[in-house]
Amino acid sequence: MKKFLAEIDVMPLKEILDPQGKAVTGSMKNLGLPEISNVRIGRHITLEVEAENKEAASEKVETACKKLLANLIMESYNFEIKEI
Amino acid sequence: MKVGVVVFPGSNCDQDLIYVFDKILGQEVVPLWHKDHDLQNVDFIALPGGFSFGDYLRSGAIARFSPIMQEVIAFANKGGYVMGICNGFQILTEAGLLPGGLLHNTNRKFICKNVYLKAQTQNSLVTSAIASNQVLNIPIAHGEGNFYAHADELKRLNDNDQVLFRYCDAAGNITEEANPNGSIENIAGVCNASRNVFGMMPHPERAADAILGNQDGLPLFESILKMVNA
Numbered sequence: 001m002k003k004f005l006a007e008i009d010v011m012p013l014k015e016i017l018d019p020q021g022k023a024v025t026g027s028m029k030n031l032g033l034p035e036i037s038n039v040r041i042g043r044h045i046t047l048e049v050e051a052e053n054k055e056a057a058s059e060k061v062e063t064a065c066k067k068l069l070a071n072l073i074m075e076s077y078n079f080e081i082k083e084i
Numbered sequence: 085m086k087v088g089v090v091v092f093p094g095s096n097c098d099q100d101l102i103y104v105f106d107k108i109l110g111q112e113v114v115p116l117w118h119k120d121h122d123l124q125n126v127d128f129i130a131l132p133g134g135f136s137f138g139d140y141l142r143s144g145a146i147a148r149f150s151p152i153m154q155e156v157i158a159f160a161n162k163g164g165y166v167m168g169i170c171n172g173f174q175i176l177t178e179a180g181l182l183p184g185g186l187l188h189n190t191n192r193k194f195i196c197k198n199v200y201l202k203a204q205t206q207n208s209l210v211t212s213a214i215a216s217n218q219v220l221n222i223p224i225a226h227g228e229g230n231f232y233a234h235a236d237e238l239k240r241l242n243d244n245d246q247v248l249f250r251y252c253d254a255a256g257n258i259t260e261e262a263n264p265n266g267s268i269e270n271i272a273g274v275c276n277a278s279r280n281v282f283g284m285m286p287h288p289e290r291a292a293d294a295i296l297g298n299q300d301g302l303p304l305f306e307s308i309l310k311m312v313n314a
Contacts, residue, residue, distance in 0.1 A: 012187075016232065017266070019190050068149070071142055071178065073185040074232060 001050045004057040008079040010070045011042035045069055048084070057081055085312045088116040088126035090156065090172075092147045097133035097169065100289045105130075108292055109305055118150040127312055128165045129156055131172025133225070133287060143186060143228045144174030153179060165209060165312065166281045170226055173273070173283030182276055182283045183241060184233035186226075190266030194227040198298075199264050201272050201286055202256055204247045208275050210282050211248055213307040219256045220300040222286040224264060229285040231267035231274075241274060248273035249284055 012018045021040040028036040047064070051057035058081055070077040087105045091098045098115065105113045114124050118136075123129070136147035147153065153175070160166045160181050168176040176182040189195055198221050203214040214220070233241060241247055249272040253262040263270045265285075273284030288301025 016187065017190065019188060019192050019266075023192065068145060069141070071145065071185055073177075073234070074187055 001052065002057075003084050004049050004051060004054065004081050005084045006047050006049060006057070006061045006079050006081045008045040008047070008061065008065060008069060008077060009042060010045065010065075010075050010077045011040060013074060013076055016074055042075070049081075054081060054083065085128055085309060086112045086114070086124075086126045088114050088123060088129045090116045090118060090129065090131050090152055092118045092134070092136035092150060092175075094136045094138055095132045095134035095171070097171075097287065097289060100287075101130050101132050101169070104289045104292045104305060108302070109309060111309070116152055118147065118152045120152055121155055123152075123155050123159060128167070128308065129159060131156075131166070131168035131175050132289075133170030133172060136171055136175065139228075142174075142178070144171060144176075144178040147171075147175045148178040157181060160276075160281050163278065163280050165308075167210065167308075168283040169287060169289065170224075170229075170285055173285055174228065176281060176283045181281045182274060183237050183246070184231055184271075184274065186228045186285070187230040187232050187266070188228050189226070189230050189264070194225075195229070195264050196223070196225040197264070198223050199272075199286065200252050200254055200256070200262065201249045202252045202258065204250055205245045207245055208248055208279055208282065208307075209311045210273075210275075210284075210304050210307050212311055214303045217256060218303070219252060219254065220303070221254075221291070221298060222288055222301055223290045224286045226265070226285055229265045229267065231271045231285070233268060238268060240277075241271075242269075244277055246275050246277065246279075247271055248275055248282060249286070
């Protein structure tokens with residue numbers, strides 16, 4: 001068995017208003033950074049997974065994302081995986 | 085009617101629901117611990133409000149995988165009556181038993197206040213005894229009550245008469261100003277397509293006892309009793 005590290009990003013879907021991101025965007029002006037716009041805030045998740053190979057590990061991470069880590073009605077996800 | 089109230093770690097409205105079903109409505113009630121698998125032959129299951137598992141990850145996301153939820157899902161899929169209030173509603177959407185999802189309130193605040201609601205259909209277990217022009221004053225208490233559904237899902241909800249409640253003003257007008265949390269089309273509660281699973285963000289159990297000075301939630305429970313005992 002090999003061990004893999006997955007780095008997962010879960011983001012609110014584009015069509016959904018992200019009030020947290022909007023508030024942060026607003027504060028950029030106050031920082032003197034009016035060039036920054038459209039801040040969107042999601043979550044970054046890391047996890048370790050044991051599997052025979054990278055493909056099998058990806059499949060497990062995919063299942064975890066679909067079933068629990070992201071709610072596909074409101075969020076999208078993507079991840080990168082590497083052996084550790 | 086025998087009622088089961090599911091208790092998750094972090095539930096905090098379970099005793100309110102038990103009180104209403106037992107003391108106000110005179111029904112048999114059993115608490116159902118989230119780690120159990122036995123539904124104890126109940127006729128109706130209620131998922132209470134609260135902060136199950138500390139709202140970690142997303143509200144309701146972890147509770148949805150509690151052992152009892154596998155039984156609740158099987159019960160619902162066989163046509164059993166299940167209702168979720170507040171966190172219970174969030175859990176039911178996470179479990180896929182109800183359409184849509186609950187996002188953070190658009191103002192990012194936890195909102196705890198009385199709001200006005202109107203039933204949108206009488207064709208449901210929880211609204212059958214509520215007149216279409218009746219305005220109910222019911223408390224909300226949530227940070228993630230902003231109901232969202234994709235456009236096609238929303239169309240299905242409207243076409244199939246699955247919207248149970250919408251937020252309105254004191255006169256019963258469904259307006260943007262009366263929408264406390266940003267919910268799409270002011271939706272405060274929905275049911276599934278088979279009309280046996282119900283969810284709502286407002287707390288009727290907090291407005292069902294005369295001693296609290298507000299019994300606007302009572303018609304919901306009376307609807308349930310009337311239909312289940314029929």
